[in-house]
Amino acid sequence: MREPLAQSRFVKNAIASLLAQFVRLVRLTSPLVAGSARFSGGAYAEFEPGIIALWHGQHLLTPAYYPKRKPLVAMVSRSADAELNALMLEKFGIEAVRGSGGRDNARHLDKGGAKALIALKKSLTAGKNVAMIADIPHGTPRDAGLGIVLLARLSGRPLLPVAIATSRRKVLEKSWDKTTINLPFGRSAVTIGAPIFVAADADDAEMERKRQEITTALNAATAEAYRLVDGRR
Incomplete structure (x- = not known):
């Protein structure tokens, strides 16, 4: 039977x-406001390759703002819904690896998640930036899982809290993560928080502290991005 x-x-x-094409349109018609960060290079060049940390529902514009011809590898959930995400990344020349970050203890990653983290670590070792959604699909929104912290510990590379916002947008209030649909013909902003390093010998307590630190930093970056595009002081 045909599917x-x-x-x-x-x-x-x-x-x-x-x-x-829609994401490209939003980028082309939404100039960056004063105070926006450079997505790669500039003040953050010394921290590359790094782990770009993003929130679910706030990440959709990332491929259009990331510099062309600069290698990026992104983790994408293995769910059927996320397949479109992976295919869209391909249109921007971004490599996708399928898997999900750890929800609870970092030692309890499933097989697919562990393989994805190994692939991302290899990419970092090869000098490529990687991108990973920090919160867990259908978990608590804007609360980081331990998977992204584990990647930082294994690789020795820093977490870079990144947020992108536009002045024209539609928030899907009924979605679990309140997904934001960015719309064209407005203003945009990119914000990047201070790099977060995780020691190679970090124990469970330190891993939890770093999980909370990236959660706080990502929420602060997100709030700042919206403040910039909405013109608030």
Whole structure:
């Protein structure tokens, strides 16, 4: 039996292409406001390769703002819904690895999540930046899991809390993470918090402290990005 049209690779690829074009439109028509950070290089060049940390529902513009021709590898959930995300990343030349970060103790990553972290660590060793959603799919929104902290410990590379916001947007209030749909013809901002390092010998208590630190830093970066685009002081 032929698979449903909506589930076919051809249709998903076509939808991903449309999404990529829309994201490019938002970027092209939403100039960065004063005070925005450079997504890569500049003041943060000494911390590259780094681990770009993002929140679910706030990450959709990332591929359009990341510098062209600069390697980036992104972790994407293995869920069926996330396949479109992976396909869209391909349109920007961004490599996707499938997996999810740890929800609880870092020792309890499932097989797929562990393989994804190993792949990301190899990418960092090769000098590539990586991107990872810090909070866990359908968990507590804007509360980091331990998976991203474990990657920082294993790789020795810093976590870079990143947020992107636009002045024109639609928030899907009923979604678990309050996904933000960024709209064109407004203003945009990129904010990056101070790098966070995790020691190679960090114990469980230190890992939890770092998990809380990246949570706080990402929430602060997100609030600052929205403050900039909304013109608040």
